[in-house]
Amino acid sequence: xxxxxxxxxxxxxxxxxxxxxxxxxxxxxxxxxxxxxxxxxxxxxxxxxxxxxxxxxxxxxxxxxxxxxxxxxxxxxxxxxxxxxxxxxxxxxxxxxxxxxxxxxxxxxxxxxxxxxxxxxxxxxxxxxxxxxxxxxxxxxxxxxxxxxxxxxxxxxxxxxxxxxxxxxxxxxxxxxxxxxxxxxxxxxxxxxxxxxxxxxxxxxxxxxxxxxxxxxxxxxxxxxxxxxxxxxxxxxxxxxxxxxxxxxxxxxxxxxxxxxxxxxxxxxxxxxxxxxxxxxxxxxxxxxxxxxxxxxxxxxxxxxxxxxxxxxxxxxxxxxxxxxxxxxxxxxxxxxxxxxxxxxxxxxxxxxxxxxxxxxxxxxxxxxxxxxxxxxxxxxxxxxxxxxxx
Numbered sequence: 001x002x003x004x005x006x007x008x009x010x011x012x013x014x015x016x017x018x019x020x021x022x023x024x025x026x027x028x029x030x031x032x033x034x035x036x037x038x039x040x041x042x043x044x045x046x047x048x049x050x051x052x053x054x055x056x057x058x059x060x061x062x063x064x065x066x067x068x069x070x071x072x073x074x075x076x077x078x079x080x081x082x083x084x085x086x087x088x089x090x091x092x093x094x095x096x097x098x099x100x101x102x103x104x105x106x107x108x109x110x111x112x113x114x115x116x117x118x119x120x121x122x123x124x125x126x127x128x129x130x131x132x133x134x135x136x137x138x139x140x141x142x143x144x145x146x147x148x149x150x151x152x153x154x155x156x157x158x159x160x161x162x163x164x165x166x167x168x169x170x171x172x173x174x175x176x177x178x179x180x181x182x183x184x185x186x187x188x189x190x191x192x193x194x195x196x197x198x199x200x201x202x203x204x205x206x207x208x209x210x211x212x213x214x215x216x217x218x219x220x221x222x223x224x225x226x227x228x229x230x231x232x233x234x235x236x237x238x239x240x241x242x243x244x245x246x247x248x249x250x251x252x253x254x255x256x257x258x259x260x261x262x263x264x265x266x267x268x269x270x271x272x273x274x275x276x277x278x279x280x281x282x283x284x285x286x287x288x289x290x291x292x293x294x295x296x297x298x299x300x301x302x303x304x305x306x307x308x309x310x311x312x313x314x315x316x317x318x319x320x321x322x323x324x325x326x327x328x329x330x331x332x333x334x335x336x337x338x339x340x341x342x343x344x345x346x347x348x349x350x351x352x353x354x355x356x357x358x359x360x361x362x363x364x365x366x367x368x369x370x371x372x373x374x375x376x377x378x379x380x381x382x383x384x385x386x387x388x389x390x391x
Contacts (some may be wrong), residue, residue, distance in 0.1 A: 001061035001125065004107045005054045012054075016047040019099035041076040046096045048073055051083060053132050062124045066131040067139040077144050089149075097133050117379070163224055163232070167271050174267065183222035183234065190216055190237040190263050191273035193281045195230040197255040204253045209233050211249045215241045234270060239263060248291040257284065260295045279303050289389045301382045302389065312386060319376070319383040321367040328391065331384050333361040334373060338381050 009013055101158050104125060112118050162180045165172045168259040178185055194208050206223075208230055213221040218235035226232045240260045250256055261276030263269070277297035284304045286296055296303070305312050316324055321330060333351065337358065340346035344362075350357040366372050373380055 001020045001122065004104065005058040005253055008103065008107060009051065009054045009058065010049060011053055013352055014045065015051055015103055019050065019096050019105065020046050033365055045073045047078055048137060050100055053129060057128065062128055065128060067136040069139055074143055077140055078147055092385060103131060152253050159224055166267065169271065175182050181222055184236065185267050185270055187236055188238045188263055188265050189234050190240055190272050191261040191277045193230060193259045193277045194233060195257050201255055205231050205255050208250055208253050208256045208258065215245055215249045232274065237263065240297065241293055242291045243295055243298065250292055256292065258293050259284065262297050287390050291389060297384060305382060305386065316383045317378045318387055321368055321370040323365055326368055329363055331387065333358060333363050335381060335384050337362060338377055348387045
């Protein structure tokens with residue numbers, strides 16, 4: 001038994017390839033074979049079990065072998081539970097055991113031609129391997145049941161685990177994800193993160209989520225309780241509402257903040273829009289901003305600039321010069337003028353003032369800027385938005 005275990009340990013990878021190939025022959029294994037991550041994890045489990053038993057046999061031939069509880073095997077089991085599967089859903093996963101036994105039998109017949117010795121070798125080997133596999137399966141089943149019990153403590157837990165898989169880009173089936181979430185993942189999505197300044201505003205959070213759904217002109221919403229003070233929301237919508245419109249709709253809920261991601265389509269859009277919203281939320285937190293509404297598309301450049309706040313401050317100083325501390329109306333005029341595509345009349349209409357007033361303000365801004373607006377518009381706008389968020 002020592003001789004055989006030593007030889008097989010030296011060629012574990014090749015042996016495991018044979019074992020896994022045999023186990024994956026069954027049509028029931030499609031759910032695993034077509035999932036690259038699960039297939040790789042399944043191969044690791046087969047290898048871990050095989051090496052565990054061979055190593056124990058090398059040390060104490062025929063003695064009871066303790067169950068294998070390799071951390072990566074447990075992670076594999078945990079991933080299956082999160083996907084709504086278990087070991088038995090993957091088909092006859094004991095096929096790996098049968099493949100390993102065939103390899104061992106072939107090695108036994110090569111090791112001895114003595115019939116009596118071979119009979120004893122086979123009996124002891126079979127009892128050892130079967131007991132080890134049964135004990136390992138029992139330990140794994142117990143772990144899976146505990147994971148499933150933890151997941152079943154609330155619907156929100158299952159929904160949260162499903163969303164996490166989607167956000168991580170894990171290969172979870174669309175149909176399974178939709179059934180768990182109760183939300184269609186096809187089409188367009190706009191994600192929002194809604195959070196409050198206090199845990200006492202839970203009712204306002206839900207009301208704000210309803211307001212977000214209405215201003216996005218969406219027929220429904222998917223909401224996840226991210227924490228006691230935050231909701232993650234997705235709505236089937238084609239556009240993100242203007243920040244001003246959202247602020248008006250949420251004015252009735254002081255202390256509530258909303259970060260919108262960009263609109264995206266299908267599974268990737270569901271994920272990308274939320275990650276955008278999370279980046280916008282982090283930006284407000286990083287800057288200590290009290291702004292109630294932020295859209296990622298409005299602050300994408302600022303988000304990059306503020307990864308290092310010291311550099312961001314220097315960027316503002318270098319770009320704006322004295323305009324950084326000028327009258328806020330002057331700064332707002334510059335922003336509006338650029339947003340209206342350098343159209344003075346449109347800017348005047350937006351700010352409810354005369355075009356001549358806009359032109360005077362722009363002339364004054366050019367005097368304060370180190371470089372004229374026309375020559376550095378993109379940087380000036382980014383710096384002004386950074387100042388505006390901080391204010």
